[in-house]
Amino acid sequence: MSFSNYLETELLDHVFAGNAYTSPTTVYVGLFTTNPDEDGSGTEVSGGSYARQSGSFTVSGNTATTDAAIEFPTATGTWGTVTHIGIYDAVSAGNLLAYAALTTSKSIASGDVFRIPTGDIDITLD
Numbered sequence: 001m002s003f004s005n006y007l008e009t010e011l012l013d014h015v016f017a018g019n020a021y022t023s024p025t026t027v028y029v030g031l032f033t034t035n036p037d038e039d040g041s042g043t044e045v046s047g048g049s050y051a052r053q054s055g056s057f058t059v060s061g062n063t064a065t066t067d068a069a070i071e072f073p074t075a076t077g078t079w080g081t082v083t084h085i086g087i088y089d090a091v092s093a094g095n096l097l098a099y100a101a102l103t104t105s106k107s108i109a110s111g112d113v114f115r116i117p118t119g120d121i122d123i124t125l126d
Contacts, residue, residue, distance in 0.1 A: 001087070001100040001123045005038045024089035027097065028052035029070050029121070031114065032084040040096035042084060048077025048110065052091050055121065064123040070116040079108035085121070098123055 003011075014021035030052045036042030053072055057064040086099040100121075108114055 001098040004096040006095045007097045028088045029055045030086045031082045033080040036086045036099045045079045049073045066121040072114040081107045
């Protein structure tokens with residue numbers, strides 16, 4: 001996953017300028033039909049019962065990994081083809097923290113449920 005411009009700036013400001021950064025108490029996973037890119041400009045899914053879902057991570061060494069499955073509500077409309085995921089600091093609006101392309105895009109139609117299995121999101125710092 002790549003960090004967003006927002007998170008990069010916050011971390012640099014915290015570590016090198018001594019300014020406080022408050023970590024979010026909960027992070028949320030969002031789905032995108034276009035690349036959100038570092039500025040968060042992609043197209044997030046909307047409508048059809050879509051809502052960001054909370055995610056939890058464990059950290060080992062230089063990698064944070066989801067420690068539980070993430071399941072989105074059953075689509076009540078077409079969501080389009082999901083190509084990317086993003087991690088946010090809020091359930092709506094908020095700041096994009098990190099993002100990545102899916103290994104395989106997934107078309108979501110009414111009645112489908114999008115699931116991310118435990119351990120399938122890794123955020124690694126090198």
